[in-house]
Amino acid sequence: MDGLDGGVEPQFSTHMIWEKIRMISSLDWNEVWKERMARSIESSGGRDCVGHWSNEGEASNYGRMLEGDDLQSVALFRDSMALSSPFTVLDIGAGTGRLAVPFSRMASRVTAVEPSAQMLEILNEQVKRHKIENIDCIKKRWEDIEIPADLPEKYDLVVASFSLGFPDLREAVSKMIAASSRYICLMWFAGEPSWNADYRKISSALFGDSDHQTMPNSDVIFNVLYQMGIYPNIRVFNFEMLHRFGSLDEAADYFAEKFSALSSTQRSVLEEVLPQILEERSGQWILPYRASNMMFWWEKG
Numbered sequence: 624m625d626g627l628d629g630g631v632e633p634q635f636s637t638h639m640i641w642e643k644i645r646m647i648s649s650l651d652w653n654e655v656w657k658e659r660m661a662r663s664i665e666s667s668g669g670r671d672c673v674g675h676w677s678n679e680g681e682a683s684n685y686g687r688m689l690e691g692d693d694l695q696s697v698a699l700f701r702d703s704m705a706l707s708s709p710f711t712v713l714d715i716g717a718g719t720g721r722l723a724v725p726f727s728r729m730a731s732r733v734t735a736v737e738p739s740a741q742m743l744e745i746l747n748e749q750v751k752r753h754k755i756e757n758i759d760c761i762k763k764r765w766e767d768i769e770i771p772a773d774l775p776e777k778y779d780l781v782v783a784s785f786s787l788g789f790p791d792l793r794e795a796v797s798k799m800i801a802a803s804s805r806y807i808c809l810m811w812f813a814g815e816p817s818w819n820a821d822y823r824k825i826s827s828a829l830f831g832d833s834d835h836q837t838m839p840n841s842d843v844i845f846n847v848l849y850q851m852g853i854y855p856n857i858r859v860f861n862f863e864m865l866h867r868f869g870s871l872d873e874a875a876d877y878f879a880e881k882f883s884a885l886s887s888t889q890r891s892v893l894e895e896v897l898p899q900i901l902e903e904r905s906g907q908w909i910l911p912y913r914a915s916n917m918m919f920w921w922e923k924g
């Protein structure tokens with residue numbers, strides 16, 4: 624019946640299709656988000672999104688990859704929303720300040736919520752270097768923020784961009800709505816980002832088949848929002864960032880640490896597999912990170 628072993632085409636009766644439709648219609652998509660997020664954390668050895676970014680090497684590499692991206696990063700907001708000065712921005716999971724820094728030049732005030740000390744350190748360096756006076760930082764996870772104790776005022780724009788390490792999406796979005804006086808925006812991956820396939824290849828070379836579970840994607844976000852009665856504007860966009868290594872050896876060091884692959888046999892495996900994934904350009908070894916993404920945004924009703 625399943626067409627896998629016997630080559631027989633799957634046969635679904637109208638009744639079976641209707642049963643599946645009924646099942647999908649009664650799904651609580653926030654439970655799908657919670658379950659997929661929990662499985663993804665479990666298959667990463669208990670390390671969640673914040674854990675991943677609480678690492679000096681990852682934080683400084685992220686900052687380096689974004690150098691020069693300044694104006695492009697806020698163009699999507701300027702094109703989509705009526706953000707006329709003075710306006711205020713709450714940037715949740717602000718990271719190294721990809722949005723917070725350029726927004727600080729357009730907005731009267733930006734609040735950056737960021738739990739990773741390593742990401743926050745780079746954001747603070749930028750604040751100092753550019754003599755920015757209108758960014759405040761709160762070192763907390765979004766789930767631990769209390770309104771109004773932590774955020775006594777509302778913001779014209781509340782955004783969470785590639786920072787949706789939220790165990791419960793519905794709860795996180797409800798709090799974003801509570802913190803906003805006008806716009807709410809989420810940005811996340813649509814489809815499979817290029818690095819998932821690359822990491823799978825490395826992991827299966829090292830350990831055989833990988834059972835790594837990825838985080839939920841934009842399809843789940845759309846359904847959670849829809850079930851909350853939110854029908855967002857959606858904009859699709861792509862990005863490419865380049866992770867540059869000075870040598871193949873440097874790349875092998877990075878992946879040895881990332882995959883806890885520290886034996887000499889594993890080192891040889893990395894040296895064999897990495898040239899199949901990285902691109903050599905003028906003496907550097909480059910891993911491109913490419914992704915299709917969705918920006919969900921709406922005005923508070």
Ligand SMILES: C[S@@+](CC[C@H](N)C(=O)[O-])C[C@H]1O[C@@H](n2cnc3c(N)ncnc32)[C@H](O)[C@@H]1O
Nearest residue numbers: 672676716717718721739742764765784786788
């Ligand atoms: C890929 S970076 C994105 C940074 C920035 N928003 C951007 O668009 O470039 C992800 C950031 O989200 C933060 N993050 C993940 N889960 C979070 C949570 N539950 N609450 C607050 N921040 C979170 C991480 O600490 C990390 O700094």
